[in-house]
Structures are given as structure tokens and as C-alpha cells.
Amino acid sequence: MDFPNKHRKRFSWQLAVLALCFLLVPIVINSCSTSNYNTPVTSQTTATLISPETLKAWIDSGVVNSTGFDRVVILDITSQATYSAGHIPGAQLANSNDINQTRQEGPAADINMSADGAHMDAFIQKYGIDKNTTIVFTSGGSRSAGTVLAATRSYWIFRYWGFPKEKLKVLDGINFSYDAAYGLTTDASPAPVPSTYSVKNNAQLRNDLRASLADMINVAEGRVANAIPIDMRSSDTDGSYVGKRGSTGGVFNPSSDFTVFEGHLKGGKALLYTDMFDPTNNFRFKSPDVLAAMFNAVGINGTKYTHVY
Numbered sequence: 128m129d130f131p132n133k134h135r136k137r138f139s140w141q142l143a144v145l146a147l148c149f150l151l152v153p154i155v156i157n158s159c160s161t162s163n164y165n166t167p168v169t170s171q172t173t174a175t176l177i178s179p180e181t182l183k184a185w186i187d188s189g190v191v192n193s194t195g196f197d198r199v200v201i202l203d204i205t206s207q208a209t210y211s212a213g214h215i216p217g218a219q220l221a222n223s224n225d226i227n228q229t230r231q232e233g234p235a236a237d238i239n240m241s242a243d244g245a246h247m248d249a250f251i252q253k254y255g256i257d258k259n260t261t262i263v264f265t266s267g268g269s270r271s272a273g274t275v276l277a278a279t280r281s282y283w284i285f286r287y288w289g290f291p292k293e294k295l296k297v298l299d300g301i302n303f304s305y306d307a308a309y310g311l312t313t314d315a316s317p318a319p320v321p322s323t324y325s326v327k328n329n330a331q332l333r334n335d336l337r338a339s340l341a342d343m344i345n346v347a348e349g350r351v352a353n354a355i356p357i358d359m360r361s362s363d364t365d366g367s368y369v370g371k372r373g374s375t376g377g378v379f380n381p382s383s384d385f386t387v388f389e390g391h392l393k394g395g396k397a398l399l400y401t402d403m404f405d406p407t408n409n410f411r412f413k414s415p416d417v418l419a420a421m422f423n424a425v426g427i428n429g430t431k432y433t434h435v436y
Contacts, residue, residue, distance in 0.1 A: 213311030289329030
């Protein structure tokens with residue numbers, strides 16, 4: 128915030144802190160002399176993707192599950208069985224059902240909808256998340272690119288609910304890459320101290336990141352300028368995109384119930400999301416130039432408003 132005479136006030140504030148350090152030397156000399164309050168460890172990475180090496184450094188520095196301003200919470204979006212078999216040290220188990228909901232927005236109830244406000248508040252409070260928390264999303268389970276979806280979708284839901292980008296990280300290669308570099312553990316993680324934080328405290332709801340059924344109908348009918356729908360379920364030669372019957376599981380009995388109609392949105396382009404990861408490199412994201420080429424091939428070039436489904 129910009130105040131009048133800000134330079135003079137800033138100098139006065141700094142002088143007061145310096146005086147406090149000198150006055151309290153016998154008690155807090157270490158705190159005052161080594162304070163890193165204005166340069167938190169976890170904000171020094173500008174990118175969303177972080178490497179196993181970066182996360183290991185955070186774990187070793189003690190910020191994971193700490194109670195300070197620079198605390199980190201690692202959310203392992205997976206099943207209890209997978210988590211118990213091995214997880215990143217300090218990671219908290221967060222089942223995908225805790226962050227997704229079955230809700231009705233349209234003609235019928237649907238699974239895996241983004242959480243509503245009350246559901247989201249219960250989730251973040253359970254894991255002690257507040258405005259100072261840096262959240263690292265990861266996942267584990269079967270060695271497939273599909274497993275990455277749990278972590279990346281959770282990241283998106285937090286972005287939708289207004290959490291700042293610099294506080295949200297996705298572990299590149301999820302548990303696979305960390306396991307390859309450092310191994311996993313079966314040791315119990317400390318239970319988080321619940322918070323009272325609410326999504327209402329965030330600056331704004333990023334409703335520009337989510338399209339409603341009505342929005343998608345407008346896209347399909349050509350009412351949205353420079354819009355391009357991207358279907359990420361299958362290739363353009365097989366599966367749900369080309370209308371193969373039984374490709375998309377339904378809601379009420381996913382093991383045998385299927386959607387009434389298959390096919391893709393009018394004007395939609397196929398871009399299989401599992402192609403974005405490198406299975407030979409622990410399913411880490413492919414290089415930016417490779418991804419850019421994939422996006423350009425389906426018409427994503429920075430000039431269109433992309434609707435991904």
C-alpha cells in the first residue's frame with residue numbers, strides 16, 4: 128500500500144526494528160539477526176512446477192508442516208492404500224473426494240464438480256491452510272500420466288477459489304519423481320492444526336477460469352468470439368471424441384453406467400492430456416517447446432479463449 132511520505136515512514140519502521148533488536152539482544156539476537164520474514168523461502172520459485180530437489184530443500188529446512196509465516200503443506204491427492212504404501216515425508220493424505228463434489232448444475236447431478244464454498248472451507252481448514260501457506264500438490268498410485276490429473280486438477284480448483292498463484296505449486300513428476308530421487312516413507316506425518324481461514328478472505332473468485340453449461344453451449348453455437356473448445360479425453364481417431372459408444376463413464380453406476388451420447392463439442396479439437404507427460408522421465412511434464420508445438424497444432428496460439436473439457 129502506498130502511503131504519503133512512504134520513504135520516511137519506511138525508514139522509521141526499519142529504525143524501530145533495529146532498535147528492538149539491540150534492546151532485546153540477550154533474548155532474541157538470533158531471531159533479529161537471521162530473520163528472513165520479507166524473503167520467504169517458498170516464494171523464491173516463480174514457476175508453478177517445482178522439482179523434487181526444491182521440495183527436498185523445503186523439507187530439510189523445516190518449513191513443511193511448520194507453524195510460521197513461511198509454512199508449507201504437501202497435499203498428496205490419492206487413496207489411503209497408496210498413501211500408506213509410501214508417501215513424501217511430511218505429506219498429508221487428501222482424498223480426491225475431499226476436494227471434488229457431486230453437484231447438480233444442469234439437467235442432472237454430476238461427479239467431480241469443483242467444490243462449493245462451504246466444502247472448500249472445510250477442506251482448507253482441515254489441513255491448517257491460511258493466507259501464509261504454500262501448498263504443494265502431488266499424487267501417487269499407478270505409474271501412468273492419468274495419476275498426475277489428481278494433483279493438477281486440485282491446483283486448478285485452488286486457483287478458481289482465488290488462492291494466489293505464487294502460493295500454489297505442483298510437484299513435477301509427482302511422487303514418481305520424488306521417489307526416484309530420494310525415496311518415499313511410510314512414517315506418519317504430523318496431524319495439521321486446523322485453521323479458521325475461509326475462501327471469503329481471498330481477493331476474488333476466479334470465475335473466469337470456469338465455464339458453466341450455458342457458457343459451453345454458447346461456445347458450441349459460435350456466440351463467443353475467438354473461442355476454441357479442447358477435448359482432452361481421447362485422440363481424434365478413437366474413443367469419446369469420435370463418438371465411440373461406452374467410452375465415457377456415467378454418474379450413478381460408473382462401472383457400468385455410461386453417458387447417453389458420445390462425441391465432442393462442435394468445433395472441438397482433440398488434445399489427449401496424457402500426451403503432455405514423459406513416461407520415460409517419471410511422468411514429468413514435457414519440455415515447453417514440445418508442449419507449445421502440441422498446443423499450436425490444435426489452434427491454441429495465445430489469441431483464442433480456450434475452453435478445456
